[in-house]
Amino acid sequence: MTTSLTGAFRRLALPVILASLVAGCLYWPIERGEELGQEGRWEEAVRAFQEAVRNDPRNTEARLGLARAMMEAADQLVKQGQELERADRLSDAAAVYRRALSYNGEHQGALTGLDRLARAAAVKEKLGRARERMAQGEWRAAQAEVHAALRLDPENGPAKALRQEIAIKLATEVAPSRVDTDPERLAQQLFATKPVTLRFRDTDIKEVLEVFARTAGVNIFTDEALQPKRITTFFQNLSLREAFNLILTSNRLFAKKVAENTVIVVPDNPGKRQQYDELMVQTFYLTDADAKVVVNLVRTILNTRQVFVNEKLNALVIRETPEKIELARKVLEANDRGVAEVEIDLEVLEIDRQSVQNLGIDLAPRSYSVTLGFPTDIPVSDFFNTIQTGSVVNITNPSLILNLVKNDGFTNIIANPTVRILDRQKARLLVGERRPFQISQFTSVPAVAGTSSTTPTGAVTTTQTNVEYRDLGLKMTLTPTVHLNGEVTVELNFEISAAGAPIAGISGGELLPPVNTRNLDTFIKVKNGETRLLGGLFQDVEAASNSKIPFLADIPWLGRLFTSGNQERRRTDVLISLTPRIVKVLERPDPEIESFASGTADSFGPAAPAIPTPVAPPRPVAPTVQPPAGPGGPGPAAPGGATGPGPRP
The missing domain is CATH 1.25.40.10 (Tetratricopeptide repeat domain)
Structure with missing residues (x-):
């Protein structure tokens, strides 16, 4: 035992x-x-x-x-x-x-870090090639490499420094690519940048212009509207071109080149500008921008009205000065850019709220963010099946919640589209049917003499019935806005409607079906590739069912003993899953197109034209000039007259 x-x-x-x-x-x-x-x-x-x-x-x-x-x-x-x-x-x-x-x-931090490192490596490589081009004297090629680097990282400090260095080099480069041994041309090139010292004291403006003409060896004419004006000024260590331009700007004058070595100086006012400025016509063909929209931009920035819109060709035709045409080219190049595109994955589900709550999930109307990742070899259904009753689990991964809800038997997938939308454009989705509805209109007309009226006021009521078709089902409108930081703002307009149980009409006769509607209008800001869930659109559904024993249930009074009824009330919810993925970002222009000099408030382009090329080599030294104020000095140029080069040793 x-x-x-x-x-x-x-x-x-x-x-x-x-x-x-x-x-x-x-x-x-x-x-x-x-x-x-x-x-x-x-x-x-x-x-x-x-x-x-x-x-x-x-x-x-x-x-x-x-x-x-x-x-x-x-x-x-x-x-x-x-x-x-x-x-x-x-x-x-x-x-x-x-x-x-x-x-x-x-993980957004890791994804962003890898993207940042990839861009930094590309920028470093391009800046290295730019320095190689600079060492070889290929400044234009180096500039292109720097611009490509700035497109990847607009705030990169070394790239900005190289861009400034290259711009200064290209702006001050006056010598030709080959060594010029011609003494006359070499003297002219040196004269353009040779510093001079000029002093004028209570000197008439026309005498000042005569000094410039004699010193530079060019012809300067004056317009008949140029009035006598005495000026006092002093220049030291300025090139003759810069001194000439400063004289014109400070006295509200401008110069018009009329020959290779001849200019005419004119008062700077709108009337004279229209008289002397040469105009040109330029047609700009646009790729992405709308010509009807861009025309207002051109008119505002350039202060011009001579712009025509060719809607058929999506083009702008502008008649303006060469300076304004060049500014228009840069403005249009900066604004005619390819817009961003985004691809949005949508999933709309109708779920039984009670069955979801039994699983311990609360689908209140809030947004979720992807902050939790699970290994792919663990089935999500197994994970939730192991959660015991009474356990509290905080899960913020919408993908897991979505998979759980879809695995439930009381889930109906209404729509699961993927739409590709341009930035700030609308996409509309309709999943449903067009159902006819009778629309009755009652009209009262005066009764005819000798007939009985149907109303106490003596009027006859007539009824006109029309059939109107309405869309029932799922209607959704999406409008995305793609930001430069990789985020997407989505304007969502959602409506789901269905015909309800028929009810009696106004006259109590024919039964009319009501329309049950659930709406949602909101703005959501989501990171690229992030999933957001929206829920909380409840609807109560009531259903009644009866079961009975044949024949016995038909016995008066006693039949109730053989009949059973079931009144079921069920609450449903609509769950919306939204995942945007940026397909194409905005193509930003080169930095010199985004920002460039445009002149002053009164003039466009360069402040004043450069002095023309002299006809003969100038004297090797430009001395200090003190024109006499007395009769022995150079005679002023008469209106419409000219001054030319003086005698040379």
């Missing part, structure tokens, strides 16, 4: 001992993972929790610990990558960012 009891005890104790050993093997990695997490060693904690999940794939505690450890490990690695990036260890930072993505493939 004792032997049999001992054997039975062994048979009962063996499973208990084995279960204890299995539980110990399972919970030891969980405890180890929690200890590693408290120490901040999240990557090791991930491996410990993974071991626990392998031992028991349905254990809720192990799965939740693994999810949290993976999230914390990704955050920790992103911080390490940012520190390496600040230390200029870019290759190490990229490796750390990739490790973070292995734990959370949708």
